Amino acid sequence: MSEEVEKYSKKIKSTWGSGSFPADKPNPFTALKDSTRRSIVVLFALNGPMTVKQLSEKLNLAPSTVLDHIRKLLEAGLVKEVEVPKKQHKREKYYGLDFVVYTEREEKELEKIVRKYADILKETARVVFEKALDELESWFKNTLAAKHGFTLESGEIKNLVWVSLYHAVASYLAEKEVLVDPLKTPKKHYFYIKIKSD
Numbered sequence: 631m632s633e634e635v636e637k638y639s640k641k642i643k644s645t646w647g648s649g650s651f652p653a654d655k656p657n658p659f660t661a662l663k664d665s666t667r668r669s670i671v672v673l674f675a676l677n678g679p680m681t682v683k684q685l686s687e688k689l690n691l692a693p694s695t696v697l698d699h700i701r702k703l704l705e706a707g708l709v710k711e712v713e714v715p716k717k718q719h720k721r722e723k724y725y726g727l728d729f730v731v732y733t734e735r736e737e738k739e740l741e742k743i744v745r746k747y748a749d750i751l752k753e754t755a756r757v758v759f760e761k762a763l764d765e766l767e768s769w770f771k772n773t774l775a776a777k778h779g780f781t782l783e784s785g786e787i788k789n790l791v792w793v794s795l796y797h798a799v800a801s802y803l804a805e806k807e808v809l810v811d812p813l814k815t816p817k818k819h820y821f822y823i824k825i826k827s828d
Contacts, residue, residue: 631665632690638669641825643734649812649819658821661706667699675825679712679726700725707817735827762791
């Protein structure tokens with residue numbers, strides 16, 4: 631592994647996603663187990679669209695090696711071919727990211743901005759959640775979970791209730807076209823990578 635590959639691949643802090651990843655293609659998590667592919671993704675994140683030649687120069691790798699990794703990233707839906715306003719040569723192909731990438735700093739800024747809205751929402755959510763638990767008491771007595779010794783106070787049951795509430799709210803927001811369910815997108819999933827801030 632070249633020094634450059636190692637340097638850039640270490641910039642990825644975390645990866646996550648939601649939805650469904652096709653069984654007939656490599657999923658993004660599997661594709662990013664390779665350090666070279668991780669470093670390519672980071673270079674795209676930092677520089678925008680690049681050619682195989684530009685990537686190979688930055689990573690000190692043979693263009694054929696880089697092209698092989700680009701093909702795997704294309705197959706996993708992480709990279710796409712993009713048009714750029716100015717090309718040096720007509721036949722040059724530029725590639726770029728096909729998922730959301732953000733930095734640690736951007737994440738902190740986002741959390742700071744939404745915190746005031748979260749403060750309003752969390753108190754409402756707590757009250758609604760507790761009311762739901764109260765109302766579920768008579769229903770819960772006849773469930774399989776109750777027969778196996780669980781109670782409404784069990785962490786697993788509270789989590790089940792919370793997830794059910796969350797899905798009901800997410801469905802409502804999708805119905806109002808505020809959110810789009812990842813399963814209703816062409817890819818059937820969303821994928822995100824957080825990279826270190828410089």
